[in-house]
Amino acid sequence: MTTTPPGSDHPAYAERLWSGPLGWTAVVVFGLFAGLALYPVSPVVAAVAGVLVLVVGAVVSIVTAPRVAVAGGELRAGGAHIPLALLGEVRELTAEQTRVELGTGLDARAYICLRAGAHTAVRVEVRDAADSTPYWLVSTRHPAALATAVVRGREAAIGQG
Numbered sequence: 001m002t003t004t005p006p007g008s009d010h011p012a013y014a015e016r017l018w019s020g021p022l023g024w025t026a027v028v029v030f031g032l033f034a035g036l037a038l039y040p041v042s043p044v045v046a047a048v049a050g051v052l053v054l055v056v057g058a059v060v061s062i063v064t065a066p067r068v069a070v071a072g073g074e075l076r077a078g079g080a081h082i083p084l085a086l087l088g089e090v091r092e093l094t095a096e097q098t099r100v101e102l103g104t105g106l107d108a109r110a111y112i113c114l115r116a117g118a119h120t121a122v123r124v125e126v127r128d129a130a131d132s133t134p135y136w137l138v139s140t141r142h143p144a145a146l147a148t149a150v151v152r153g154r155e156a157a158i159g160q161g
Contacts, residue, residue, distance in 0.1 A: 010071075011070060013070040013149035014071070015146070017066045017067070017118050018115075020115075022117070027057035027061055031050045032050060034046075066113055068113065068140055070084070070146070070149040077113035077136060080113070080136075082126065082136070084153040088124070091123045091124075097121075098121040098139075101123060109133055110133060111133050113137070122143050122146045123137050
């Protein structure tokens with residue numbers, strides 16, 4: 001995670017939502033299973049396949065890790081972005097509040113950028129009459145820092161507009 005003051009050329013907030021320990025453990029287990037499954041064929045083939053599956057799994061996990069950023073007057077989460085000036089209330093969510101928001105409190109129209117390893121999140125209301133999305137729910141390991149960056153960026157964007 002990085003944070004810088006608003007108005008600089010760098011993102012006010014940037015985070016990569018890496019897999020949690022369970023995700024990395026799954027990559028290793030897949031590699032082991034691939035090796036074990038091919039061991040009767042040949043120990044060399046088993047070792048090569050196990051390492052290959054491990055490397056491919058790690059690369060896929062790294063490449064698919066969503067990015068969350070507040071930069072260039074926008075909130076970016078995964079593959080989506082929205083101008084900060086179109087955002088309303090920002091709420092930091094604890095792990096329990098995030099669980100409720102993703103369960104009984106979820107609006108099916110909401111945009112969700114989720115990573116299971118990040119148990120906390122930020123909920124950001126969308127105030128754009130042309131957008132049917134009521135809010136964004138963004139996983140983060142640093143909800144206070146993300147919320148602060150969104151609020152400061154929104155205030156700066158509204159002040160300039």
